[in-house]
Amino acid sequence: MNQLNYFFNPQGVAIIGASSNPVKLSYGVVKNLKEHGYQGPIYPVNPKGGEILGQTVYTSISEVPDPVELAVIMVFAPLVPQVMEECGQRGIKNVIVVTGGFKETGPEGAQLELSLKDIAKKHNMRMIGPNCVGVMDTHLPLDTTFITYMPDAGHIAFVSHSGAICGGTTDWAESVGVGYSRIASLGNQVDVDIADGIRMMQDDENTHVISIYAEGLPDGRRFVEAASEVYRKKPIVMLKAGLTAAGTRAVASHTGALAGSGRAYYAACQRAGVLIVDSLQEQNDLAMALANQSLPQGNRVVLITNAGGPAALAADELDKQGLKLANLSAETQARLEEVTPRGTQLGNPVDMLGGPRAEMYSAALEVVLSDPDVDMAMAIFVPQAITPVAEVAEHITQAAQNTGKPIVACMVGGASIFEATKYLNKNGVPFYQDPNRASRALAGLLAYKQLRDRPDLTPTPVPDVDKATAHKVLQATWKQKGAGFLDAETAAQVAAAYGIHIPFSGIATNVEEALQLAGKAGFPIAMKLIAPGVVHKADVGGIALNIQSAEEVRETFSKMVAGNEDRQVMIQQMAPRGQEVILGAQQDAQFGPLLMFGMGGIYVEVLKDVAFRLAPLCEVDAREMIAETAAGKIMAGVRGQTPGDIAAAVETLRRVGQLVHDFPCISELDINPLIVGEDGKGAWAVDVRIAITQEPQI
């Protein structure tokens, strides 16, 4: 058995620090274990001994009899290391440290926390926490938390950084009848982290969807690896707090979690196949649908309703989400006519007017879902005096159980639909109070279907890169100058070693050298001033383009150098005309190298037309990254424009990705501009800037 499973299926649970005082949280844990139905032995441990809820209290973990595989530790923080040591000696498989007072309180706590990890490792125990509320498995059942409600047995696994969010979520689930398979509150993630959280759920047959709430991701690459392996098997829905500057500050003051930049996180989720949500509501809405419904084969939706307004709102939202109203065949409409009230709008939305009989919902749903040109359905109901709400819920459920296509339910109301809400959710029909939310849930099902079916995005190595040369150049620069920007020629050398297409260039210290280099490059050429201390060359007349003759070379050279002996001039072959784009890379603290691609020139600032990816990346991914941007769309050939050399841009992206992946010492790399010529004319890295912050390793 995978060791992580001992968290959810242990033979015997010890609660160390259990109190007999009913207002204490540790009493609550014993109570929940007992009352929420755990069938294995429950061992409260407390030096005081005695009895809690009829269970003998052992005075130390060493006295607890077999079998005992899991310990829930709730003692005062400074005592936790000693207790964990004893657990290890007793042969406990896994521990959950509920106690707070570690990293979140400052450096001393952080130090104490690290010692826990060492103890766990020494005894081959896995540890959840500290500063968490524990776990639930609703199917076993097992509830090691002190949370009031354990949800119904269902199919959503919830992995949460925060214990409070677990409490809030189970409280919500209770009110609407949504079921969960497993819940794990990870707390400070000293040992078991979000990546482990994903792996804990992947083989659980009761889990159909993995829903994650995260504040920080201590090891971003590990998360990407775990999610990448799991997402085609089970959808992963993730909500992350701290994606904006303000949110990061809020998270940081909360648990000291490294929140990370939003851009890198989004790029990581794209690579890892994770469905991103922005709010708890959206997270629950989507998880409910993925937990209980099949996946649609296409984007064609039917709306069955007793009110036009909510259907129109749903139609608007479906349209925004890229879904569409199915066209119902004449045959389907004829069959619908037989099972719906007189006057029913037989087109789509199918509007059964104010007061259809409840059984018309199942009948109409069954008719439309048997139409091969329908992929999914939404049943909409507004309560009124005529149709019993409970019966409508039953008939929607019946239709859902008789089809292989997804159905969601929307009832616009509150007081009258409370029981119907629970009935639908408990019976696996995701319920939404708002048509727009129901529409987004259907869109989410399709989004996951497309994600699951997308091509493999595993990065493949880029051929023909000269890593040794790049290393040599970087190493020499490091030795000479240490951290900082490489000069232009050196940066170009590094890029060229990785097969990035750099216009021919050389540096001239006098006018004769300039003429010689111009001869080699062939006119037209560009000339760029290299002068210590001048960063923005353009501002001081240090860039001259499209120079056509030896005469011009002479003139320009003398103007640029202007008598300064320490100045040199770069002579560069001119790139062809083409789309000016910008290609950048930087190291993200959590996710490693991150690539950026977008429109260059003045547009980059105004349009913010940029796409991000983790580096390195495969060809499919690079192509999609480019296609996401307006620059990519223009290069694809808009309004009869000649298409750009997208293949060359893809290759450049891949080569830059490989370079920054191979050399983490490169903290920043910019090609600005990269000129993408017409198809077949290549992509020209006209200006390459590289910064290094550490010694290059190979």
Add this chain to the structure above:
Amino acid sequence: MNQLNYFFNPQGVAIIGASSNPVKLSYGVVKNLKEHGYQGPIYPVNPKGGEILGQTVYTSISEVPDPVELAVIMVFAPLVPQVMEECGQRGIKNVIVVTGGFKETGPEGAQLELSLKDIAKKHNMRMIGPNCVGVMDTHLPLDTTFITYMPDAGHIAFVSHSGAICGGTTDWAESVGVGYSRIASLGNQVDVDIADGIRMMQDDENTHVISIYAEGLPDGRRFVEAASEVYRKKPIVMLKAGLTAAGTRAVASHTGALAGSGRAYYAACQRAGVLIVDSLQEQNDLAMALANQSLPQGNRVVLITNAGGPAALAADELDKQGLKLANLSAETQARLEEVTPRGTQLGNPVDMLGGPRAEMYSAALEVVLSDPDVDMAMAIFVPQAITPVAEVAEHITQAAQNTGKPIVACMVGGASIFEATKYLNKNGVPFYQDPNRASRALAGLLAYKQLRDRPDLTPTPVPDVDKATAHKVLQATWKQKGAGFLDAETAAQVAAAYGIHIPFSGIATNVEEALQLAGKAGFPIAMKLIAPGVVHKADVGGIALNIQSAEEVRETFSKMVAGNEDRQVMIQQMAPRGQEVILGAQQDAQFGPLLMFGMGGIYVEVLKDVAFRLAPLCEVDAREMIAETAAGKIMAGVRGQTPGDIAAAVETLRRVGQLVHDFPCISELDINPLIVGEDGKGAWAVDVRIAITQEPQI
């Protein structure tokens, strides 16, 4: 008294077609009038006579004694005209026609419907409906509907096209304790429409916010006029179904309402000061805040919480919405420290950790809200075992009642917070189950504050337009060619009459004329082929730019004409270099002339960088319209670029707006490109296309 007020405050209500059968809707109306507390006389009317719920049933409206001011009509559709006639004769002030079976059933119903309008007019009655559920005034109280729940007396007025949405909304309101002032279901809007709906609510002192659900807007300009007059006094929150193609189809099949284009609708709301929402949930969320909270003076928010996660989610959403976390002064933090638990994060978010005492919520809120650098607050609570939820709700309410600054409440949960939800809403603290929703509600308060305080956008007439000349040219064209596109020269003449800056041009039928015109224009010039049947001139070499000499004029002329006698060539002064933009106008069926402005060239299609406004428009509005676009941002001078002549672009927009406003016969107008030169160099309408579809009127 404004006649519309008889709908909400009538002396005596007759229910014509009232049934004594408790399953009938008309019985429900009598029941609601009685049981929901209407204090005036209630008169059921039915030829059968008898008694309903202890009320005498009159056999006709003519028999009903005084006072009776409002009639609710629920008879079979074909009988409605006769009944309305009788109401008129009886001196009824206003009627509500609940009966359906009119426009929504086809042309015959539409015909019948129009007759109702005539009868109402003849007797000076106002009419709501047909095909509606009636009205409520919770303060009087009055409930003429058969809907189950009448909401608590509150401050939201709800105007709904759809009766079902009224039912769903009141059902929802009942479950969460949200109060309303008035509710009106307008149905087919034959007489009283959305514009009247706004006016009905504007003087009601119990109404603090007007919330509208619309499917179609029969008279868009009337709506804009009403909303423009009211929005600074009371916020208007509007949800409109049928903004996408799919949604329009859904609405059309529902009530036959003209749904209109989303673009025109958004432009109309911008002009009218209407807050746009996209879903029922968002509508309720925002209306709840506006109904009960004051407006913030700035964008600085404090979060008071007992859990870090939801606060971080709120912070992320606030950031997205342009709000920020207030910086709490050292003094405020010191005062907070005294009233919060040990270990509380005193920065913002103020995290009181897991189990603060309930009274710490009021104490902490009072401290932060007395800080002058705080504009509003959100209280966040996740239920746990320690703090009683009800007491937290009471303390949040207490703080809200003791401050002039807005407060919203967010509790993450469900089962445990049901009563707290109702308590908070009933006491005027808007409650949200999700931190993101609470954040957006605060953002909505600020958005309304800014809207209320914005400059006047009333269009002002544009000076120096030669309407007579424009009319003469259009008239001549209409007489000659009828509907269709004007030729280039004619279009330029019309534009020039309105002071739109057109490069000098003339049409040459032979090379001598061409040379003469070139002399007048001054080199460089542009030459454009005018040939019958050639629409896309560029595709056939029919456009030549930057012609510098007489020699080139000769050559180009002969190439373009190529021996065809029916061809002419336009000789045009070249515009200066500048930003290429596109400026367009079209007539919207509902809202009249609509202006578009955005980036020109290949970018218009890829970037969809366009802004829309109703025409005509004032200078402030035109300037803002331009500023919304990327083209506008570039022209404002990005990264040291020379700023463009925005004043000239503003003027061109205004002149085009005036032109299409003055001449509704112009169905389409495009200036593509408009070249906006550097500041002071003007905006040049290089190519003007105008289409007319009817005879010009003056």
